[in-house]
Ligand code: FES
């Protein structure tokens with residue numbers, strides 16, 4: 001089947017298998033390898049991207065949900081030119097030492113990106129429950145939670 | 159001692175690449191002429207293979223090759239290993255666990271390969287199976303390896319032929335036959351630390367390529383590229399300079415990617431499609447059933463003490479369910495055997511540890527490597543002793559902690575260089591007691607528990623780290639090491655060590671994380687929390703040599719004695735004259751063009767010294783250095799749900815000089831959460847047919863953010879380790895060790911119930927609470 005979608009501001013028309021996932025389309029067809037495959041079954045959150053303004057687990061999204069969709073991946077919020085800075089959420093993850101192996105990191109950042117775009121004043125509870133969709137085996141979560149709070153602060157003071 | 163960059167929490171060297179998704183992991187690599195591998199797994203835990211028919215599967219378009227025991231050159235003799243050579247890359251005559259690979263399909267896509275896998279017909283004759291390590295030692299148990307005892311093996315690991323015991327370790331200290339002669343009281347119990355999965359968020363993957371000159375190039379998510387090289391060289395009778403093992407960033411390891419996992423099978427298969435790049439990435443389910451698991455202990459322990467709580471003897475039998483193949487677990491069995499004595503002095507010990515074949519996936523290294531298992535036993539049992547003697551368990555611990563001059567279970571003398579367990583313990587308790595434990599209320603009961611810990615790196619007696627250091631013309635530095643960055647932060651910490659040694663700013667240092675076994679110097683493997691220490695020391699050695707080379711060049715120019723020269727990171731000076739390093743880095747060039755001296759290029763090594771092999775009679779040997787620590791927690795137990803929550807978790811570790819505090823704290827918070835998983839959540843389960851049930855991250859529950867303690871405290875005690883880089887000690891695995899016993903001790907404090915089997919799930923708690931009322 002064919003699907004039209006926008007990924008990180010670029011338009012694509014792609015021929016895909018209806019059983020493919022958005023994750024495999026991003027990684028295998030578009031070579032956007034920043035989005036990670038940790039389980040391919042919706043349990044870990046490493047594959048999280050933003051679809052039409054919402055954080056989704058891309059491994060669970062089939063092409064029929066993608067027609068006309070707008071997808072943002074970690075590559076889309078990273079510097080696009082030599083003069084660009086990191087996104088404040090990325091800054092916060094660095095400052096709070098929330099990165100160890102880094103495999104879960106893009107997923108967390110996209111989750112928070114969607115959350116703060118929608119609700120810059122998300123409460124600690126809301127933040128925690130968004131982060132609760134993800135698994136991290138390295139950090140013990142504390143640094144990630146700190147990074148999320150710091151990111152909110154940085155975004156507000158922008 | 160004051161330092162410029164050692165001791166500071168500088169930003170991680172790999173942070174920017176990782177937050178932008180630019181960091182390259184195994185599955186992100188792209189190759190030309192790529193083919194894909196998918197495998198057929200046995201699906202039964204124990205069987206004899208009658209026949210394999212791949213005809214139909216082979217006729218599928220897009221399938222290149224199917225490899226099984228029917229394939230030419232797949233031989234019974236292709237057994238590999240490093241301690242006990244008992245594992246075939248693909249099943250030959252027998253199936254020993256349900257995830258064992260029976261056939262492998264190479265195709266143009268994973269979809270095609272999977273389609274073909276489904277068409278392979280296998281006839282098996284099922285055999286009785288055994289999962290429990292104690293049952294497996296009985297004479298009635300099905301024999302998993304008929305050839306146990308005949309396999310090539312290192313002399314240290316003594317098998318018991320005609321049984322499932324592939325290694326029996328017996329540590330004897332003092333009067334080991336009458337361990338309890340002077341005991342006024344004896345306590346004993348049985349313990350269980352189940353099989354677990356490392357559950358790194360990145361699944362295993364690898365790519366293999368045989369070129370037309372006969373070289374084997376492999377890219378792998380491996381913690382141990384040089385072990386992979388050793389195993390493949392032996393398997394294929396290939397010279398080591400023709401094997402290239404490459405390692406990109408790792409998405410977590412925790413021991414699950416150490417030694418080797420999928421590489422031997424992949425390399426075997428790739429040999430049938432020379433010139434292609436063959437990619438094999440595991441699904442999450444395959445990570446569970448087709449790599450290695452961790453832990454899997456059942457055991458008994460007995461402590462004897464005098465009336466005043468002084469220990470007189472320790473006896474233990476530990477049985478490890480080590481799965482279908484023994485190799486990767488041998489040293490875990492050894493480590494658990496001698497480390498189950500914990501950080502305590504026992505004049506008499508008789509400690510037996512058994513590595514047992516069972517019909518599960520093979521078991522290997524897992525964060526802590528034998529230490530969490532044995533010390534769970536002793537830290538729980540001390541609480542029972544305390545109740546029996548009516549002495550506070552803290553007092554008992556304080557009385558028995560190893561002190562300088564004491565010998566540990568191995569007969570090794572403890573010195574002040576090993577750090578101070580008492581200081582850790584007292585500091586931990588002081589912090590824990592700042593907040594009073596809440597009184598019980600309608601919803602919750604509360605408990606406080608503590609545990610002490612000790613760990614030594616278990617490493618080959620000749621393990622070494624080696625680095626190449628290259629000074630560039632602009633005075634920046636590249637250092638190549640075979641130490642893998644799997645999240646622990648070694649790139650950052652090693653850069654700090656190099657910058658401090660060379661007296662330059664850390665921005666000038668790049669630790670090359672791109673590992674290629676043809677270019678990178680030998681590194682034993684990235685395990686045992688040894689990278690800061692062993693690679694760090696190798697870097698210091700290389701830096702010293704580089705400084706010497708700068709000075710040698712300057713000595714030629716000044717025509718002076720080497721010893722009169724001073725290097726300060728910017729210049730080399732002699733009396734009041736100096737030459738900038740820029741003018742020395744490629745040797746020195748005079749105005750007329752002629753040169754003296756050589757470019758600055760150095761190597762550095764750090765080889766483990768004075769570690770011996772276990773004595774076959776007593777089990778005693780000299781291991782490496784030790785790290786002591788203590789942990790404690792406050793927990794709440796929700797009466798309605800049985801849920802245990804950690805309110806405050808305190809860890810104190812004597813890690814010597816802290817190189818990068820935030821990195822250390824990150825290891826501690828991560829290790830503690832993993833320990834919480836072991837305490838209250840994680841266990842590999844099998845159904846009645848011996849098939850694993852917990853094969854995804856929903857059924858096998860690792861901690862989530864909702865399991866995070868309300869409060870973490872990390873106390874970094876810094877008694878210097880003279881052998882360590884700037885005085886640092888190993889610390890990365892350690893924070894997991896005391897967590898389950900501390901939590902279960904808190905549970906006992908709260909409920910009066912002594913639990914000895916992990917994990918303590920909400921159902922288990924509810925059961926206990928019901929029984930109690
Ligand atoms: S890869 Fe999608 S949730 Fe794990």
Ligand code: FES
Pocket residue numbers: 098099100101102103104105135136137138139359409410645
């Ligand atoms: S940093 Fe490794 S999984 Fe989160």
